[in-house]
Amino acid sequence: MAYESMPPPEVCDRARRAKDARFDGLFFTAVRSTRIYCRPVCPAPTPKQQNISYYPSAASAAAAGYRPCLRCRPELSPEVWQRGSDDGVQRALALIAEGALQEGSIEDLAVRLGISSRQLRRQFLASTGATPIAVHTTRRLLLAKQLLTETQLPVTQVALAAGFNSLRRFNAAFVEGCGMPPTRIRRQRVETPDNALVLRLGYRPPLDFAAMLAFLAKRAIPGIERVTSESYERVLGPREASGYIRVTAEKSRPELLLQIADSDPRAIPDIVRRVRRIFDLDADLVAVHAALRESPLLARGIKQRPGLRVPGGWDGFETAVRAVLGQQISVAGATTLARRLVENFGERREPAREGLDRVFPTPERLRDAALESIGLPKSRAATLRALARAVIDGRIDFRGGQSLDSFVERFVALPGIGPWTAQYMAMRGLGHPDAFPAGDLVLQQVLGGDKRLTERETDLRSQAWRPWRAYAVLHLWHLSGELKKGKSDVVR
Structure with a gap:
């Protein structure tokens, strides 16, 4: 078949x-x-x-x-699907990855996608060869298999991390899916130093990990993230139950190593999903490059940086706030404002790690905050408060399975958020592979050469790169540093 x-x-x-x-x-x-x-x-x-x-x-x-x-x-193995794609199956897979079938039903999932459950099953069988429930079950069992192999978590905690509330059901499902009991897999486990919980995250090469870290380092929020030339670190969770992650590259295999500390095992699937999004580990660059190489300019960018990917954000709201802070100012200026925002409105973690001691402000904290006190113009402060209210009210969210057009439409309805900001949020906060901020000054300059293109001309030029325009954005931004030295430090 x-x-x-x-x-x-x-x-x-x-x-x-x-x-x-x-x-x-x-x-x-x-x-x-x-x-x-x-x-x-x-x-x-x-x-x-x-x-x-x-x-x-x-x-x-x-x-x-x-x-x-x-x-x-x-x-x-890396996933097959592309986060944020507007294809129905891809949107459903994004929702399943976020746990849509952990508590909900196939019918609930189909309603969210606007199709019938029968149509959803038919589309899944044609694309993945399995039903949505089978995809969900296999994901859980493979995660359990990895945790049994790579960590020293007790089997009961592995079952919880994989979404099973009953150890008996977990054992039965594992035997059926893997052909052996969990205890036999555990005997295959490789010992790790200091009993650390370290997971291997695979990707399809190439991956320019250094370029990814450089991008994230310029935009790292002090007190919450720390990025070096070799690693990405972050604290997460509530102030009184703080977790920690560190991501490094495995030198001998196409894998990243994810170290997790002080986190509830039930949070592991979400942590893995977010890390994979930040580093765009499920990208199929063979397909991306095939679409982009038709442009001589992008072919040049691919030749120079074949492993370039789209850096994601840890949290959608955090990424959106960062995008608003950076409107019309430099990367360094936006990072300064983000530091002030966290220092003035973010809680302090207890206990704190050295240099990583803050919690990013919640929408509830920013809804009525005096944001002008950190040096924000009144209009931008009002935009952040409106954004926070919209998240609280449920008018906007960053859940998977959203189409690009509907996501952008809802965000540009907020005061102070235009198409550029909404597309940037979709690209980094939602992980949408086709997001394209056509109003970006750098894109217009690089594509126009001697003449800056209009927003409409830039958007028309990008149509040939669908559905991978976000990757074109990253290549063009990198090319701008060569073509226009000293003129590319605009927040993106």
Whole structure:
């Protein structure tokens, strides 16, 4: 059966034989003689052609009766879907990743997407080869398998982290999905120094981790984030139950290492999801580059920085506030305002980590705050208060599964938020791959060459790069530093 989201069989054949990491997660190889499914990069001996079948997702292979390989570990594969895409299945996958089926039903999910549950199942089977429930179940079991393999969390806590409230149900589901009890997987665990909780997060290479850290470092909020040339650190959670994460690059494999400390195990899926969004780990750069290379300018950018991705934000509201603070001023100026905002309106953490001792202000805290006291113009302070009220009232949110047009439409209805700010929020706060702030001065200058383009001309030029325009934005911003030295320090 041909699936919409999977490469053609001949491409799968070549990628499997070459163990090509660029196709990791885009398909899975199921071996009929062993009843095991593997990643394209599996180090095991290559099976005979007549014994294999290809599946577009781990869930579809599991639904066909295969169990995950213990050597290549399918739980480490990057996702197939693109966060924020307006495609119905992609929007549903984003909602499932946020836990939509943990408490809700298929019918509830379909209502949020504006389609029938029957249509949703049909679309899922055509694209992923599995039903939404099967995708949700497989995600939970693969997370549990990773936690059992890489951490020393007790099995009861692993079950909670994977969304199971009953240890008996967890054990039964694990045996059915993985072909063995959780305790047998635990015996496969690799020891880690100091009993640290460190998870491996896979991606399809290349990834320009240094460029990502440089981008985040310029925009890091003091007291909440710390970014060096080698790592990203952050404190999270409420002031009285503060958690901590640190992200570094694995030198020998296409993986990042996520260290988690002092966090409730039930928060692990959300932490992993947010880190993957910040570093854009599920990007399919083969597809992105194929769309962008038609432009000679973007082809040049791709050649120079083939691993460039779209940096996301940890929290949608935090990213939106940061975008408003940065309207019409430099990156450094916006960071100064963000520091003042946190110092004046953010709570202090107890206990605090050195240099990481603050909580970002909540919408409730900013709703009626005297924001002019940190040096904000009255109009921008009013915009932040309106933004906070809209979040509290539920008129806007940063949940997955939103279409780009509806997201932008609701944000530009707020005072002081225009298309540029709304598109920037969609790009970094929502992780939408097609967000494109056509009103950006730097984009207009770089694309216009000797003549600055209008917003309409810039938007028209971008249509050929759909649905990956956010990646074009990053390449053009980087190119601006070369083409217009000293003129590119505008907040983006």
